[in-house]
Amino acid sequence: MSGSSQAHIGLNLAGPDQHPPGEAELGIYGFWIFLMSDAVLFALLFAIYGTQLAATAGAPGPAAEFKLGPAFTETVILLTSSLTFGLSGIALKYDRTRTALVLWLGVTLLLGLAFLGLEVRDFATMFGDGATPDRSGFLSAFFALVPTHGLHVAAGCIWIVVMLVQIGVHGTDARVKLDLLRLGLFWHFLDIIWIAIFSIVYLQGVL
Amino acid sequence: MSAHAPSKGAVLLKAVGAAALLGVARAATGGRRPPRDPREEAYADMDAEKRRDLATYGIGYVLALALTGLAFAVVTWGWAAGTTALGIVFALALVQAIVHFRCFLHIDLRRSHRDDLQLILFSSLIVCLMVGGTLVVLFNLRMRMM
Numbered sequence: 001m002s003g004s005s006q007a008h009i010g011l012n013l014a015g016p017d018q019h020p021p022g023e024a025e026l027g028i029y030g031f032w033i034f035l036m037s038d039a040v041l042f043a044l045l046f047a048i049y050g051t052q053l054a055a056t057a058g059a060p061g062p063a064a065e066f067k068l069g070p071a072f073t074e075t076v077i078l079l080t081s082s083l084t085f086g087l088s089g090i091a092l093k094y095d096r097t098r099t100a101l102v103l104w105l106g107v108t109l110l111l112g113l114a115f116l117g118l119e120v121r122d123f124a125t126m127f128g129d130g131a132t133p134d135r136s137g138f139l140s141a142f143f144a145l146v147p148t149h150g151l152h153v154a155a156g157c158i159w160i161v162v163m164l165v166q167i168g169v170h171g172t173d174a175r176v177k178l179d180l181l182r183l184g185l186f187w188h189f190l191d192i193i194w195i196a197i198f199s200i201v202y203l204q205g206v207l
Numbered sequence: 208m209s210a211h212a213p214s215k216g217a218v219l220l221k222a223v224g225a226a227a228l229l230g231v232a233r234a235a236t237g238g239r240r241p242p243r244d245p246r247e248e249a250y251a252d253m254d255a256e257k258r259r260d261l262a263t264y265g266i267g268y269v270l271a272l273a274l275t276g277l278a279f280a281v282v283t284w285g286w287a288a289g290t291t292a293l294g295i296v297f298a299l300a301l302v303q304a305i306v307h308f309r310c311f312l313h314i315d316l317r318r319s320h321r322d323d324l325q326l327i328l329f330s331s332l333i334v335c336l337m338v339g340g341t342l343v344v345l346f347n348l349r350m351r352m353m
Contacts, residue, residue: 029323029326050342075279195307207289207293
């Protein structure tokens, strides 16, 4: 709650067993640099998608393949998982026991898995309609962009499992806390990428 | 007339007195009473901060849901057509991204957060240049080849 604990981004964790402020700050800043390079990667995938929008080459196009119902459900699930991750951060910061922290992390993990399940089902439907990546430039670009986000979410889910194990083994020591902060940034960042996906891919495709 | 004036003043005085009493009573029971020991002060501080953190996430979640719902509603029920609808959807997405940065990623204009903010703004600039350049060049190419 003093000046030093406000020095870095993310939910600032108070507590006696904190890293020296400089170290935590640097670790978080380094992770931000990674996130921004990831953002550049996604941006270029979006750019490729934009150039391939009209290149359907007789294969099923966006208007035929995209359904807003599942896309909306996936969006709400992902937004809710961001909220539950935030609640786990608050539990980490204020609670003396780890129950709430583990519980909220578990809920976040379940929501992430539900999102992945729905997305895979969407892809399976598209494959069933004959919309496979090799059919057209548009479908190649789509399957380059959206599953990359899905892979990131899957990586986030694995990371949550790893953190749950670490909490079980090490408790919430300074290193685990810092890693949970980074995981939080990653998870919220994926949400922002998804905003761009549902706006640029799904909503634009159906319009 | 002159008989009424003092009584009015007395009523006013009584009201002020009552308000002051109420204020004192509230200060003594609930409000910002000076804590007895530093630990209690720390707890009160923590409580206020926890409420603030919870409120940040709550507001962020509600705003995000509202903006998402609005964007989907515009497209689903055809409140606008063509380019206008696309513009609305993109504008809503931009606002929602800012809400996420503010409420979930805790980026704000505080001095200690400047480094991260500058990193994000610089990355946004790079992204705009690369995406914009790619789209302009390739659309121009397609137009020439048509």
